[in-house]
Amino acid sequence: MALTTINNSAAIALAASYCKVDVVASYPITPSTPITHELDKLYVNGGFPKFIPVEAEFSAISSLLGASAAGARTFSATCGQGLMLMHEALFSTAGLRLPVVMAVANRAISSPLNIWNDEQDSMCQRDSGWIQLYCKNGQEAVDTVIQAFKIAEKAMLPAMVCLDGFYLTHSVGQVDIPDRDKVAAFLPPYKNPCVLDPQNPLTVGAYAVPADYQDFREDLSADLEASARTIEEVGKEFGKAFGREYGLVEYHNCKDADRVIVTLGSVYNTIELVADALRAKGEKVGVAHLRSFRPFPAADLRANLGGKHVLVVERDISPGAVPPVYAELSEALAGTGSTVSVAAGLLGGREAKRQAFESLFERMKQGKVKGWFCSKEKKL
Amino acid sequence: MLAEIRFHGRAGQGMVTAAELLAAAAGAEGKYSQAFPVFGSEKRGPPVMSFCRISDSPITTYDQVSEPDIVVVADPSVLSSVNVAAGLKKGGIVIANCNCKASELGITDAKVFVVDGTKIALEHLHQPIFNTVMLGAFIKITGLVKMESVEKAIHEEFDEKSKAMADENVDAVRACYELAKKD
Structure with missing residues (x-):
């Protein structure tokens, strides 16, 4: 190479x-x-x-x-x-x-x-x-x-x-x-x-x-x-x-994780860094990169993340409804005992500091999270 | 080793190119590197930033450099409107284009170096474009990349027809390297 x-x-x-x-x-x-x-x-x-x-x-x-x-x-x-x-x-x-x-x-x-x-x-x-x-x-x-x-x-x-x-x-x-x-x-x-x-x-x-x-x-x-x-x-x-294999979803340390953040795109890299640092401290956290959004790999996600607390960091919205990845993931994990959370935001170039992802993983310990991410107005 | 570098200047002065040349030079030396810009509405003049990371191992993050090890200020006029030392790591390095003393910049907890890059730019490039010039000071003070790697990167940036311009830029880098003081 x-x-x-x-x-x-x-x-x-x-x-x-x-x-x-x-x-x-x-x-x-x-x-x-x-x-x-x-x-x-x-x-x-x-x-x-x-x-x-x-x-x-x-x-x-x-x-x-x-x-x-x-x-x-x-x-x-x-x-x-x-x-x-x-x-x-x-x-x-x-x-x-x-x-x-x-x-x-x-x-x-x-x-x-x-x-x-x-x-x-x-x-x-x-x-x-x-x-x-x-x-x-x-x-x-x-x-x-x-x-x-x-x-x-x-x-x-x-x-x-x-x-x-x-x-x-x-x-x-x-x-x-x-x-x-x-x-x-x-x-x-x-x-x-x-x-x-x-x-x-x-x-x-x-x-x-x-x-x-x-x-x-x-x-x-x-x-x-x-x-x-x-x-x-x-x-x-x-x-x-x-020499580089690809699939529908990339799972990083998800097997034994109790909390997993799912996202799409380059922000994945920052979340992976944060998750690895938390792993080193003994926290059972994982990250998944949703490579294929269409087709939506519902069965794959269900098999790998079913039963876990899964949070979507989503950089898009659907005004008047919940954002699409969250909606589809909720449907995919329904009945598995999973808690599905969403933090939507980072729109138009707003960037999250690494500490914000740390807080997200921490916040997930308290149960379902649903709302804006990095909002000036509303705290998750 | 991971060095995170932030360039400050004004749109149109080649800040994006400065970071890219540095990344190319580091890449040519077998290191891992990354360069990317953040800019506003794509007009000339407003303050802009660009970022460069140089590392011995693959770089796996794409977020903006918010806690730099090194800050390069290419245009002295941004010093009054932008907090160039924001997030700078304790004991980090600031290399500023300024016709003043380092102590006059009021930056504490950092090693501050000044060089009159404007003078060199006007002498060698006949216009106030500071990107390549400041790379000369960067090489001298940080030693993170070699002069010949930056020269190679500059020659690759310009096509054959613009060789004279590439040579002028290389001369400007060398002149600023000579002028910059390491301590």
Whole structure:
């Protein structure tokens, strides 16, 4: 393994070019701009055959929808308001079963305007039918982009590779860039079984009447759920080929833990540090990284965390209701004797000090926790 | 060994690049490193910070450096509006671009070093951009990375067409290295 000191965004773009992407369409928006910039730079230097310089994100995803239907392997990067602008076409891409892969540089959403990191942008696309994989560091982002093509093309579903804006998109560090030839061996060429082709005309995106529409939605739902197996298989294959294995959820010291914090994204790293320090003092605490949010690995979580006190640190909200990861985790752990807690917050770039996570673990000893995390107003 | 470094300056002065060059230099020496910025609304002028971590072992956290071992203040004008020593570890190091005495900065419980980086920037780069300049003082005072690693990182930052600019920056780093006093 040879480590390269590189900006994560450059590493992600390079990984996409090693995946032999045919068409890139991406519009710059902070903090996914460096990925778009690096993709464009690679295109100019022959890294991709086609880069469509679109005028907005809706065109980016729509172009890729078309390109993918024509049989191309496609990639984009966006975030925040850009992802919001794609919303309608995200559902179409999934419904048409087109394996577009896109990096999402998680960012807050307006209003008020904020360019900093949380995970509200991708969370509110959760019902779009896309696979959503979250990364806790730059290495995972690079590895997950490569895996995402294989997963998406096997499942015939689009996939988002979510990484925290700024924390991961703008950081320089050491990354093992997988070997180009090994990536080619890992990832077979993309073959869409029903390609738009003028020689063999067919209809893509046909009208579905009331008698049929629901059947398509049932299929989509079932196949997205079944893609969990594909994510696991591809994660194992990747481990064999590159030495880093991936699954649906990463569990750290959870087996004998009585208290576990579950989270997504780069904040996991800080919680792991805090949990390890508490472990050293004899506290039975663990941490879990929810790598796959779609499909939601309910059975996996139930098998590994059932009966424990599990708290979600969640960086998104659902105004007027409980936040989504908490809601889904509560359903997954129902009947196991688990207490499920939630601390939602760290929005728009608000950062928790390590002591705040220590306090959370401490607070869990007293029973269920539910409320805002790092709020100026309300103490948990 | 883990050294946590925080850079203070103003947007447009290359603070992000300073942290990245340092991370690249440390990486080239086989160390683990990390650099990332925090900035505001992406306009030139307001105070900005960037962070760098250098370690013998893999760096597994991405939170902001709130308790730095070393603080580099690249623009003297932020000293009046930003508490640059906030969270500095006891006995930590402050390296400030300032045409004054270290004792005049009013920072206690720290080893404070000053160097007139503005003078060097204007002489070598002909503009008030202090990022590479301050790396010269950083190398001299901390010894955390070697001069040749920073020079290599600077040359890699500029493309072939901008070699003259890279050379100017390397000269500025060297000049500031010479000017900075270790004690």
